[in-house]
Amino acid sequence: MSHLIAPSLLSADFANLGKDVEMLNNSQADWLHLDIMDGLFVPNISFGFPIIKSVKKMTQKPLDVHLMIVDPDRYLEEFVKAGADIITVHYEAVNHLHRSIHAIKDLGCKAGVVLNPHTSVSLLENIIADLDVVLLMSVNPGYGGQKFIENTFDKIKALKELILKKNSKALIEIDGGVGTHNIKQLVEAGADVLVAGNAVFGSENPTKTIELLKSF
Ligand code: DX5
Numbered sequence: 179m180s181h182l183i184a185p186s187l188l189s190a191d192f193a194n195l196g197k198d199v200e201m202l203n204n205s206q207a208d209w210l211h212l213d214i215m216d217g218l219f220v221p222n223i224s225f226g227f228p229i230i231k232s233v234k235k236m237t238q239k240p241l242d243v244h245l246m247i248v249d250p251d252r253y254l255e256e257f258v259k260a261g262a263d264i265i266t267v268h269y270e271a272v273n274h275l276h277r278s279i280h281a282i283k284d285l286g287c288k289a290g291v292v293l294n295p296h297t298s299v300s301l302l303e304n305i306i307a308d309l310d311v312v313l314l315m316s317v318n319p320g321y322g323g324q325k326f327i328e329n330t331f332d333k334i335k336a337l338k339e340l341i342l343k344k345n346s347k348a349l350i351e352i353d354g355g356v357g358t359h360n361i362k363q364l365v366e367a368g369a370d371v372l373v374a375g376n377a378v379f380g381s382e383n384p385t386k387t388i389e390l391l392k393s394f
């Protein structure tokens with residue numbers, strides 16, 4: 179399988195969101211990445227259900243909903259109703275990860291775990307076989323446009339080993355500071371899904387940039 183590109187709407191123009199979603203629909207984007215922030219788990223607040231519902235009405239592409247919120251269990255059903263196809267929860271934000279992951283799956287969604295830059299891949303040893311996705315944060319979550327943390331490469335290596343050891347089908351997703359300067363290296367290291375916010379929406383021609391990110 180060639181790698182997937184998931185543009186992050188966090189860097190889109192919210193006054194012209196329809197236009198940006200239309201652009202993504204006509205691009206080679208594989209998933210649309212939606213960053214949900216509550217101002218508690220991360221310092222920033224982003225957007226919620228009305229935006230997800232509006233985006234869902236406009237696109238056939240899978241919605242990859244990244245929950246940067248405290249105790250996400252409270253809202254899983256509502257995120258699925260709003261249109262999520264993939265839901266990822268932070269290891270650092272839940273008390274009973276196994277329960278959360280299976281709650282997402284029971285709602286008919288693909289389920290994943292997100293690890294902050296400081297959280298070790300080895301903590302996933304007893305859940306990896308149940309996961310559809312592992313999202314490695316390559317910046318501290320909260321903002322777009324931050325600098326990629328190089329230690330992520332070591333984590334991809336460790337995660338690949340764990341996935342093989344446990345015969346897991348989990349995809350490796352990387353989020354933060356991804357762009358044309360490092361995507362080739364990331365794909366070679368084993369990344370399956372690459373999130374890109376600033377690299378896409380901060381570029382002169384986002385459609386072309388997505389095409390370029392796909393081509394590596
Ligand atoms: C950060 C978010 C990212 C963000 C990535 O907390 O999880 O998805 O939008 O943005 P870039 O690609 O600009 O680093």
Ligand code: ZN
Pocket residue numbers: 186211212213244353373
């Ligand atoms: Zn994200």
